[in-house]
Amino acid sequence: xxxxxxxxxxxxxxxxxxxxxxxxxxxxxxxxxxxxxxxxxxxxxxxxxxxxxxxxxxxxxxxxxxxxxxxxxxxxxxxxxxxxxxxxxxxxxxxxxxxxxxxxxxxxxxxxxxxxxxxxxxxxxxxxxxxxxxxxxxxxxxxxxxxxxxxxxxxxxxxxxxxxxxxxxxxxxxxxxxxxxxxxxxxxxxxxxxxxxxxxxxxxxxxxxxxxxxxxxxxxxxxxxxxxxxxxxxxxxxxxxxxxxxxxxxxxxxxxxxxxxxxxxxxxxxxxxxxxxxxxxxxxxxxxxxxxxxxxxxxxxxxxxxxxxxxxxxxxxxxxxxxxxxxxxxxxxxxxxxxxxxxxxxxxxxxxxxxxxxxxxxxxxxxxxxxxxxxxxxxxxxxxxxxxxxxxxxxxxxxxxxxxxxxxxxxxxxxxxxxxxxxxxxxxxxxxxxxxxxxxxxxxxxxxxxxxxxxxxxxxxxxxxxxxxxxxxxxxxxxxxxxxxxxxxxxxxxxxxxxxxxxxxxxxxxxxxxxxxxxxxxxxxxxxxxxxxxxxxxxxxxxxxxxxxxxxxxxxxxxxxxxxxxxxxxxxxxxxxxxxxxxxxxxxxxxxxxxxxxxxxxxxxxxxxxxxxxxxxxxxxx
Amino acid sequence: xxxxxxxxxxxxxxxxxxxxxxxxxxxxxxxxxxxxxxxxxxxxxxxxxxxxxxxxxxxxxxxxxxxxxxxxxxxxxxxxxxxxxxxxxxxxxxxxxxxxxxxxxxxxxxxxxxxxxxxxxxxxxxxxxxxxxxxxxxxxxxxxxxxxxxxxxxxxxxxxxxxxxxxxxxxxxxxxxxxxxxxxxxxxxxxxxxxxxxxxxxxxxxxxxxxxxxxxxxxxxxxxxxxxxxxxxxxxxxxxxxxxxxxxxxxxxxxxxxxxxxxxxxxxxxxxxxxxxxxxxxxxxxxxxxxxxxxxxxxxxxxxxxxxxxxxxxxxxx
Numbered sequence: 001x002x003x004x005x006x007x008x009x010x011x012x013x014x015x016x017x018x019x020x021x022x023x024x025x026x027x028x029x030x031x032x033x034x035x036x037x038x039x040x041x042x043x044x045x046x047x048x049x050x051x052x053x054x055x056x057x058x059x060x061x062x063x064x065x066x067x068x069x070x071x072x073x074x075x076x077x078x079x080x081x082x083x084x085x086x087x088x089x090x091x092x093x094x095x096x097x098x099x100x101x102x103x104x105x106x107x108x109x110x111x112x113x114x115x116x117x118x119x120x121x122x123x124x125x126x127x128x129x130x131x132x133x134x135x136x137x138x139x140x141x142x143x144x145x146x147x148x149x150x151x152x153x154x155x156x157x158x159x160x161x162x163x164x165x166x167x168x169x170x171x172x173x174x175x176x177x178x179x180x181x182x183x184x185x186x187x188x189x190x191x192x193x194x195x196x197x198x199x200x201x202x203x204x205x206x207x208x209x210x211x212x213x214x215x216x217x218x219x220x221x222x223x224x225x226x227x228x229x230x231x232x233x234x235x236x237x238x239x240x241x242x243x244x245x246x247x248x249x250x251x252x253x254x255x256x257x258x259x260x261x262x263x264x265x266x267x268x269x270x271x272x273x274x275x276x277x278x279x280x281x282x283x284x285x286x287x288x289x290x291x292x293x294x295x296x297x298x299x300x301x302x303x304x305x306x307x308x309x310x311x312x313x314x315x316x317x318x319x320x321x322x323x324x325x326x327x328x329x330x331x332x333x334x335x336x337x338x339x340x341x342x343x344x345x346x347x348x349x350x351x352x353x354x355x356x357x358x359x360x361x362x363x364x365x366x367x368x369x370x371x372x373x374x375x376x377x378x379x380x381x382x383x384x385x386x387x388x389x390x391x392x393x394x395x396x397x398x399x400x401x402x403x404x405x406x407x408x409x410x411x412x413x414x415x416x417x418x419x420x421x422x423x424x425x426x427x428x429x430x431x432x433x434x435x436x437x438x439x440x441x442x443x444x445x446x447x448x449x450x451x452x453x454x455x456x457x458x459x460x461x462x463x464x465x466x467x468x469x470x471x472x473x474x475x476x477x478x479x480x481x482x483x484x485x486x487x488x489x490x491x492x493x494x495x496x497x498x499x500x501x502x503x504x505x506x507x508x509x510x511x512x513x514x515x516x517x518x519x520x521x522x523x524x525x526x527x528x529x530x531x532x533x534x535x536x537x538x539x540x541x542x543x544x545x546x547x548x549x550x551x552x553x554x555x556x557x558x559x560x561x562x563x564x565x566x567x568x569x570x571x572x573x574x575x576x577x578x579x580x581x582x583x584x585x586x587x588x589x590x591x592x593x594x595x596x597x598x599x600x601x602x603x604x605x606x607x608x609x610x611x612x613x614x615x616x617x618x619x620x621x622x
Numbered sequence: 623x624x625x626x627x628x629x630x631x632x633x634x635x636x637x638x639x640x641x642x643x644x645x646x647x648x649x650x651x652x653x654x655x656x657x658x659x660x661x662x663x664x665x666x667x668x669x670x671x672x673x674x675x676x677x678x679x680x681x682x683x684x685x686x687x688x689x690x691x692x693x694x695x696x697x698x699x700x701x702x703x704x705x706x707x708x709x710x711x712x713x714x715x716x717x718x719x720x721x722x723x724x725x726x727x728x729x730x731x732x733x734x735x736x737x738x739x740x741x742x743x744x745x746x747x748x749x750x751x752x753x754x755x756x757x758x759x760x761x762x763x764x765x766x767x768x769x770x771x772x773x774x775x776x777x778x779x780x781x782x783x784x785x786x787x788x789x790x791x792x793x794x795x796x797x798x799x800x801x802x803x804x805x806x807x808x809x810x811x812x813x814x815x816x817x818x819x820x821x822x823x824x825x826x827x828x829x830x831x832x833x834x835x836x837x838x839x840x841x842x843x844x845x846x847x848x849x850x851x852x853x854x855x856x857x858x859x860x861x862x863x864x865x866x867x868x869x870x871x872x873x874x875x876x877x878x879x880x881x882x883x884x885x886x887x888x889x890x891x892x893x894x895x896x897x898x899x900x901x902x903x904x905x906x907x908x909x910x911x912x913x914x915x916x917x918x919x920x921x922x923x924x925x926x927x928x929x930x931x932x933x934x935x936x937x938x939x940x
Contacts, residue, residue, distance in 0.1 A: 003889075026900065033663075033695050033896035050637045053674055056722050078697045138642045139908065302633065303645055369641055376641035379674040380907040383667060387900035391783075391929055394897075405932050412919065418905065419927060419934025 009397040010035045014103060016129075017041040018091050018120055019110030020067040022377055023134055025057045026386035027110055028071050032079040034390055039082065040104070043068040044090040048338070054379035092119050092465060098520055101127035106396045108389055109133045112375070114159055118433075118463040119519060121146065121154035125434055126520035130396045134385050138376045141385040141409035145392050145424055148434065150401055156428035158546065161461070166536045171201050172247055173257060174357050177350065181370045184349035185335045188239060189342065191220060193322060193333040203243070228323040232316045236265050240352050260356045268312045291325055292340045293317040294364075302365040306348075308355045315348035337372025346371050384409050384419070432462075432546065438511065438524035443499065443542035445507050445529045450477060451495040453512075456540045462523060464516035471512055474504040480517075499527075628652070632725065636676055647915035651676050652725075654914040657746045659683040659735040659762070660753035661711045662851075663695025663894040664780045667903025668750060668910075670698075673719050675911055679727035680719065681746070683735055684711040684753075695894040736761045740769065748774040748910050755850050756840040763790060763814040774913045777814065778906050779836070781851065782890035783929035785902040786836055788814060789909060789921055796916050811923055812940040820939050822872035830926040830935050834879040835887065838865050854891045858884065886930075901927055905934065 015036060017024060020043035031039055045067050047058045057074035058067070068086035075084060089095070091111075101107065101123045109131065111117050117133065124131040124146070131146040133154055146153050169175070170183050187202040194200075203219075219238050222231050244262040248254065293314050294300065306314065318341055322330065326341070335342055347367035354361055368374065388407045395404050408420045430437040441457060450469070454477065458467045468478040477491050499506040506512065508529035515522045533541045628648060633640070640648050654677045658665050661684040673680055686692065688706040693699055698718040699706055706714050712730035719728045735751065736758040743749070743765050751762055759777050766773040767790075777788040794809045812820075818837060825833075842857070842864050843850050853861075861884050869876040905925055912918035924937040 029697050030896050030900050033697060049634050052723075053636055053639050053676075056670060056674055059721065060724075075697075077700045080701050301627065365640075374638070374641065377638040378642050379639075380671050380904040380911070382904075383671060383900045383907070384904035387897035387904070390897040390900075391932075407932055409934075413921075413936055416936050417933055418921070418925070418936060419901070419932070421932030 006394060006398060007035060010394060011037055013105045013397050014038045015040070015393065016101070016104040016107045017110060018107065018116070019043055019112070020071045020086075021045065021051065021110060021112060022054050022379075022382045023110030023136060023385055023389075024067070025055045025071055026379075026382045027108060027389055028075055028084070029057070030386050030390045031393075032075045032082050032084075034394070037082055038085075040085040040087070041068045041071065042087040042089060042091045042096065043071075044088065054377055054382055056379065091116055094518065096123070097518055098123060098126045101129055104129055106393050107131045108393060110386075111135075114161060115463060117159075118155055119465070122433060122516070122519035122521045124148070125153055132389050132392050132396065134389055136377065136381045136385050136409075138378065139381055139409070139411035141381045142407065143385055143388040143392060144406040145396065145404040147396070147401055147404070147424075149427070151404075151424040152427045153431060153434040155433040156425070156431040166539050167201055168536065172253060174353065174359065177354055177359050177362055177367075178370055180350040180353040180357070180359060181346065181367060183353060184346045185371050188349050189333075189335055189346055192235070192319070193330050193342075196331060202239075222323070228320040229316070231323065232319040233265055235319060236312070236315060236352075239349075240264070240356060244356055258358060260358070263308075263352060263356050265312065268309055289336070289339050291321060293321060293344050302368075303363050305361050305363045306351065307361075308352065311348040311351040311355070311361070314344055315352060318345035318348060335371065337368055337374065343368045343371065381409060388419070430546075432523050433521060436522065436524070438526050440528060440545040441512075441525045441542060442528045442530050442545065444531055444533070445499040445527065448499055448542060449496055450499060450502060450506075452540075452542070453499070454495065456542065457525075457544055458514050461544050462514065464514065464519065464521065466516055466518055468515045468517065469512055470515075471502075471504040471506060471510060476502055476504060476506075476512075632676065635723075635725070639675065643911070643915055643917055647911075647917045648676065650915050651678075651911065653678050654747045655679050655681070655745055656910065657681045657683065657731075657735070657749045659749070659751045661686075661715050662692070662753050662780075663896060663899035664778055664785065664902050665750060665752040666696060666698050666715060667899050668778065668906045669715065669719055670722060671903060671907030672910060673722045673726045673728065675907065676723060677726055677914070679729070681729050681731050682712045682716055682719070683731045683733065684715075685732055685734070686711050688714055691892070695896045695899050734758075738765075740765060743769055743773060744771060746773055747914060748776065750776045750778060750906065750910070752778050753850055756844045760813075760815050766790070767792060767813055774910070775814070776906060776910065778902060779851075780894060780898050780902055781836070781839075781887045782893075783886070783895050783898055784832055785898050785927050786832060787902060787906050787909070787921075787925040788817070789923045789925075790814060790817075791913055791920055791922075794913070794920065796920075798919060807919075809920070809922055817923060817939050822869075822874045822878075825939065830924075830928075830937055831879055831883055832926045832928060833924060833937060833939065835883045838868055838879065838884075839887065841868065852892050853888050855885075855888050858888055861888065895929075898927065898929065901934070 013036060015031065015038065017027060017031075017039060018041075020028065020041050024041065024043065028039065028041065043066070046064050047055070047062045047067055047070060049060070049063055052058060052060065055067070057071045062070045066086065066088035068088050072084040072086045075082065107120065107124050107129055109117060109120055111120070121131060121133075125148050128148050130148075131154065132143065133146060134143045135141065144154070145151060165179060165182060169179055170187065174180050174183065187200060190198065191200045191202045219234070226234070240263040242262070244260050248259060248262070296317055297310070297313055299306070299310070299314075321341055322345070333342070335346065337343060343364065347362075347364045350367055350371075351361045362370075369376075388409075392404055395401070404424060406422045406424055408422065410418055410420060414420060427434055429435055432439050441453070443453065454467065454469065458464050458469070466479045469476045476494055483491075494502060506527055508527060510527040512525040512527060513522065514525060533543070626649075628636070628645060632648070632652070636648055656672055656677050656679070658669055658680065661669075661682060669680060669682065688699060688709055688711055692711055693701070696715075698715040700718075710730070710732075712732075716728050716730040720726070735749075736754075749762065749766055751759055754762075754777065763775045763777075766775040772792050775790040779786050790811045790813060791809065792811055794811065796807055798805045798807045822834065838861065839853065842848070842861055843853070845864075846860075862881065865879055865884070866876050869878065905927070909920055912920050921936045922938055924939055925934065926937065927934045
């Protein structure tokens with residue numbers, strides 16, 4: 001009987017879940033209720049309060065504990081006979097190698113970042129285990145199935161990589177609020193409170209800097225007789241006043257742009273405000289992360305948009321509070337969205353800068369979302385997606401591959417459908433991950449170093465964690481625990497060498513082979529030399545070009561060898577969506593929170609593929 | 623609890639969803655009162671979702687005792703017969719639901735909603751019914767429509783690997799956000815009775831067949847006095863007979879409602895499929911949230927999902 005064989009397949013299955021968050025909780029619950037008997041679940045995160053609106057297996061009392069472990073305990077209460085093995089670990093750990101993956105009949109992803117997804121995709125390909133991928137953001141969601149040899153792999157279609165901005169936009173010519181946030185977080189906050197040894201572009205000398213206003217890092221150093229209030233006022237005037245004045249001196253920049261207004265404290269806050277030396281009462285909060293300026297200033301609504309004066313007060317007080325109450329943190333802080341004082345500081349700083357540049361101000365709530373790369377999320381979408389995942393998983397287990405499909409959960413119905421099934425796509429024959437097509441790397445081989453290529457391309461774009469680089473039979477670089485000392489030294493030397501000066505010189509026409517042993521991924525890079533790169537459009541100083549657009553492979557003509565780039569629309573150095581025979585390939589370039597750099601969010605992100613377009617006729621499987 | 627601003631606790635807990643629907647919508651949710659009559663795998667998914675969303679209060683009604691049978695697809699009932707033995711579904715589920723969100727008042731109400739006093743209905747902004755006979759559904763829907771305050775009505779049912787949601791918002795006005803500005807939209811929903819009285823031959827050809835199949839099954843359960851959802855394969859011949867009768871009465875060819883569909887549904891009997899419960903319960907959750915918050919386009923007026931084709935379809939039957 002059909003249902004018996006289905007029940008059998010479910011009973012015998014060994015399933016791996018990666019992620020025990022929004023999708024994970026719903027998924028584990030549904031798997032357990034559906035009769036699955038053995039589930040392994042990997043999640044490196046611990047539970048936070050903001051998870052509780054949807055990760056319903058967790059309670060307030062669980063905050064701080066391992067998601068994987070607590071999820072398991074919760075499910076055992078209503079399905080006591082299921083065997084769940086939790087791993088409080090990073091799926092990229094060496095323990096989770098190809099052998100580990102091989103023991104499973106299917107892998108179900110409930111991840112929140114592209115990096116981990118690509119890693120799992122490669123391991124599933126290497127282990128030849130089907131993968132069901134998924135993602136949600138707000139009311140949108142999707143489920144896709146990836147079976148080696150039958151469908152495309154997760155990376156067959158380029159996914160938008162986290163959006164980054166050209167340095168000059170951040171340091172000199174912001175035009176959107178998000179540029180101000182990035183400035184406030186990655187430059188100002190980092191400069192004031194972060195690692196002093198880190199490179200920081202906060203004080204970028206303008207091209208024709210007048211000698212009288214020289215940017216100097218000494219401003220940041222606090223004199224022994226400088227009290228926090230004096231210091232904070234000094235910093236304010238420097239970064240919002242003098243720095244902008246200096247930038248204005250460079251007329252070229254402002255030829256076609258509206259000029260920013262330098263903002264000095266004396267023009268924003270009345271004297272008595274500034275001179276007010278409120279003795280900071282110690283908050284009864286002992287928790288650094290809850291230390292907050294807002295109550296001091298009578299503010300309670302994070303949704304309120306503060307005016308310039310209010311932002312300025314917040315800025316000054318927050319900076320003072322850091323100095324007075326959290327001195328020990330200064331020098332090793334990174335921005336944390338759950339650090340209230342940091343969020344207040346960054347909000348205020350971003351707003352004051354925005355005000356200078358005529359950009360609309362935003363509330364703390366909005367600024368926090370941007371700075372923290374917060375993905376909005378609700379329980380219902382996750383529940384729906386989890387149900388769809390289990391449906392596909394069951395088909396996979398019965399080897400019913402003919403009926404596997406991708407499903408999109410829409411916010412607005414399309415042709416009466418809120419849940420839209422789509423046939424899976426054939427593998428992209430030119431995918432560098434699941435088929436071995438070479439990529440093209442355009443780089444200045446006479447000025448770029450091996451390190452540049454390893455960091456910007458091999459690790460960042462190709463997503464390899466432990467790469468090995470070879471030219472023909474010569475090993476130029478590798479990473480590993482078992483290497484000999486002199487080999488390690490040799491590789492270190494190579495990293496700093498110019499490409500053309502390597503022991504096996506890398507020049508136009510060279511082919512580099514890069515491999516990640518653990519992901520069992522090998523890839524060839526054809527090198528092409530180019531002298532110049534556009535600073536704004538190609539800030540990396542090199543360009544990686546990938547496989548041919550699907551439209552081409554489906555018989556459409558192409559006039560040049562224009563190829564679709566790996567990666568997103570405006571990320572560093574990567575060519576934007578390509579025009580092939582007049583047809584633009586649409587990648588996910590919407591202006592939603594997804595665009596913001598999305599590392600290690602504790603929530604599930606959505607990676608929308610452009611599958612709705614009828615013009616991109618792709619090869620369907622059946 | 624009548625306060626204007628959300629508390630710090632609420633802001634922290636609901637942060638991620640406030641980023642979806644905004645503070646005003648969250649406030650409206652926190653004042654809403656929901657009733658769910660009939661607890662099974664599907665309606666409890668809805669209960670979970672609505673509690674997590676942060677409604678003001680949720681009342682559940684289902685006097686049936688917890689038994690082995692009712693445990694299926696139910697994640698609210700701890701598998702400890704000492705804990706659930708001799709107690710009603712509403713009592714036990716209520717306890718677990720409270721855990722999901724301490725800020726929501728969850729309570730169990732005894733009795734049969736179709737027999738309840740009219741005044742009882744007035745407490746609620748939305749009523750969801752499941753495991754319900756056709757007559758009961760219609761009666762409850764009528765009562766909702768007779769009250770001075772509008773009470774949103776929803777019916778949800780899952781059979782085998784498919785399911786149906788019915789929505790009645792009576793006369794519903796809301797602000798629809800479009801790329802070119804905000805537009806006031808006005809929707810007029812038929813009652814359940816009106817909707818299912820629509821002549822079949824007036825309905826679009828390409829419509830979801832599930833609609834028809836479920837109407838036949840509904841009638842059958844009613845006329846045979848059967849507990850909803852407890853049919854079996856042995857009923858197949860009788861069902862087909864009824865199908866013919868109804869189709870003839872509607873001047874519709876009976877092949878319009880495929881045999882295979884009935885086969886599947888009857889074969890499944892009372893067995894629920896958890897993934898379907900999750901999907902339907904999720905869609906319903908979204909709908910109720912939209913209606914309460916006044917944000918988003920509510921669906922009108924039937925929703926179907928079937929694993930066979932994987933489509934989640936809205937049908938407008940009025």
